[in-house]
Amino acid sequence: MQANTQADTPIAGAQGAAAGALAGIRVLDLSRILGGPLAGQILGDHGADVLKVEPPQGDDTRAWGPPFKDGVASYYFGLNRNKRIQHLDLSAPEGQQRVRALMARADVVIENFKAGTMEKWGIGWEQMRPELPHLIWCRVSGFGSDGPLGALPGYDAAIQAMAGLMSINGEASGEPLRVGLPVVDMVTGMNAVIGVLLALHERARSGLGQLVDAALYDSGLSLLHPHAANWFTSGEAPQRTGNAHPNIYPYDVLRTGGAPIFLAVGNDRQFALLCSHIGQPQLAQDARFASAGQRSVHRHALKPLLEQAFAGHDGQPLADALMAIGVPAAAVLDVQQALSHPHTQHREMVVQMAGGYRGLGAPVKLGRTPASYRHAPLTEGRHFLDGAL
Template identity: 85%
Template sequence: MQAQAGALAGIKVLDLSRILGGPLCGQILGDHGADVLKVEPPQGDDTRAWGPPFRDGVASYYFGLNRNKRIQFLDLSTAEGQQRVRELMAQSDVVVENFKVGTMEKWGIGYEQMREALPHLIWCRVTGFGSDGPLGALPGYDAAVQAMAGLMSINGDADGDPLRVGLPVVDMVTGMNAALGVLLALHERTRSGLGQLVDAALYDSGLSLLHPHAANWFMSGKVPVRTGNAHPNIYPYDVIHTGGAPIFLAVGNDRQFRLLCDYIGQPALAEDARFVTAGQRSVHRAALKPLLTQAFARRDGQELADALMAIGVPAAPVLDVAQALEHPHTAHREMVVTMPGGYRGLGTPVKLSRTPASYRHAPLSEGVDFLPD
């Protein structure tokens, strides 16, 4: 795609982070026009080795998080590397880092050490648990935070073990929250002229994902349990097997349920006292699911999902990753990006009408300094 100015054109970001949360934040900012220079240690970001698959010795994991950045390799444990980073900070609007708490301070380039000299600088710190408190400064990892934040306890089959969500959801949401915090700080700086610290912790982000389970517990005092694919508050909001591929039904109100029942030739279900309201359907889900499964048993899943969507009943076939990425609507929404050199990656989900995202630098492209003003 041809380069666009972007909503963040003119903003200079120094990305000192590695692994996932920080690099994703930097990629989001870069996609929307910021000039992002990523500093990696001489051996490179750890995720360069997180494969297979690999291309030219670099893992796909790294490719997925480091688009629209130029790379500089520096050893920040040396006086020369520290001086170079000070110079780069002076040119920057935003710093993103996720070092272990105290590391940058040990090197003399921490937030408190730099903010007097660079009062305009927005400093985004991504940590596991924050810098203080009972767990402060401890290292944090996505799966461990999923466990501690209660996410694993409500994920998985009702009669199974607690289950990690099958993607690094805490790391990714932390990266998004970090980017959101940077944008808030940039907006506030237009009034005050001052930067500030953006504190994005995996632990906080993990807890923030607990809706509606936290809301349920606050009101009822009942500890949420695993419900498999089913929603804890709504039914039918679940995977239902068919004569072909399974589908996911997401029936959120009484009207949708009546439309469903009419379509499958079971209008009496919508009048059954056990199922007539959303609350009753949720209470009596164990009775409702086998009735729906029986009604779907001779139907093709894809055709059924398409037909239900057409009449206003939310439903979808359960696709694998390849099917999802090759879906015509994925292409229509520009959610797969291709760039010279064989790069393919996920597009940005944030679409702006006047200042759209652009894809200018494939991962691994290198540069020495920021673009000139």
């Protein structure tokens, strides 16, 4: 794969010259697919020097398309900015020797190989720890390395099924449904970042690295709020509720005279404001709807009454008017509309870089050391600190 020869100057996110909160931290990203690469990208966005080692043929996700740009899938571009790439065959002695030298210069290693693979190559965590006691080793895996499912491969959709996420997603009358994005992989990558930052903080006291264990299975289960809390309390199996919240109402998509809107009414004051705005103040006084608990119990009676009142409104203007008076509401936008929204631009959540790269911006905003966008995906780099960051 050819290096990106365009200058890596941000077009959006002009804070590109900022040092970043993680400036001086060296990350060796040996991972591929999603969870590990996302963690590496987040660390890189906040100033870490990230070197991604890929096999000679590249990360598998380069082929996960269409769409493609110059033969590389969009999937790959979304996870691999602010890294420089080096191609090594870790199954060969030369690659193993080279990666050992890179580990010696790194603060953090991220890997998601099948359990035992790196040990077979002589470069696993337990093998490297005595030699490199400072190293923080972040292992992203499906189920962890031990236990009934330990060392088995894990995949986002399979974990969604096993962790109960599919069972509570979908229409009440429908079948269990996969969440329409790789939520388990993504939250595992974020948990990996949290673990790395915790380990870096602790290393400042002890001088020692440690293993950060981020498993898809654990992350999938961690997403079960409030369904797990409901089950712990009531013992009743959570059910699918479509777009509606299991505990709160109206917290649902409702029809209007035009586009649908999503309401997220969380307290009695918001409900009273909503009823007043739509000319139905009596609904807030109805005993069935006067408190949050009663509205949830009587949701099937409340929903048609609200939709009848909404019939004279279009969704977007109604949502805007409700938000203006403090009632959480939103028009239901598609991806193109969401990425084109003026507030998306204001929050710098779409980043452009020279060479035609566009991607999602960093969601964490730091006041003194903001994220920066220095290296477009596919930037080649031989070793750490190979040129200016």
